[in-house]
Amino acid sequence: MTSSTLTVSKSKVKTPPLQVEVLGSKTLRQAAKRVTQINHELRDLVAQMLRTMYSKDGIGLAAPQVGILKQILVLDIDPENPATAPLVLINPVVEAQGDTLAVGDEGCLSIPGVFLPVKRPVQVTVSFKDEGGKLHRRVFTDLTARVILHEIDHLQGVMFVDRVENPLALAQELTKNRFSLADVRRVRS
Known part of the structure; x- marks a missing residue:
């Protein structure tokens, strides 16, 4: 994994710096805009996103989830290990996806309590800039690929x-957790 140059504690804070939008928010359904300038303000936003993600027990977070329509996502699939650096992707572009698909349970900080199976490619090639402005082109697999694709979806609203294939399970989980099925916009995988 690419190491972040940001130093952010993985410990939880009682009040995360950013508010996480939840299913039903109009912001979550809007397309994010490309980042045109990588500067101190952007790095500060990334650090706040990471602190919020760790405080909410997440492994990924996209800027639209905190009300900011910019193409920024952060992830850390090993949040319990202080030695593992988080990954920051700015203006990520999926260049290729592997042919092998796998079904895995997903959850989302914007839909707390809901966990459902989603089919996604096991491998993905992504180009992106890091928080220092350096361009990368990387192949990611397994859980990292899943999290990146999940977060890139957020950048597109x-x-x-929207990708859950079992409508009955979807309806049951949303209802159980007090979310509206009307807020789902089905897409084909």
């Missing part, structure tokens, strides 16, 4: 529930 798509949420994981």
Whole structure:
């Protein structure tokens, strides 16, 4: 994994610096805009996103989830390990996806309590800039690929529930957790 140059504690804070939008928010359904300038303000936003993600027990967070329509996402699939650096992707572009698909349970900080199976490619090639402005082109697999694709969906106004193939399970989980099925916008995988 690419190491972040940001130093952010993985410990939880009682009040995360950013508010996480939840299913039903109009912001979550809008397309994010490309980042045109990588500067101190952007790095500060990334650090706040990371602190918020860690405080909410997440492994990924996209800027639209905190009300900011910019193409920024952060992830850390090993949040319990202080030695593992988080990954920051700015203006990520999926260049290729592997042919092998796998079904795995997904959850989302914007839909707390809901966990459902989603089919995604096991491998993905992504180009992106890091928080220092350096361009990368990397191949990611397994859980990292899943999290990146989940977060990139957020940049396009798509949420994981839109990709759930079992309508009955989707309806049951959303209802149980007090979310509206009317807020789902089905997409084909």
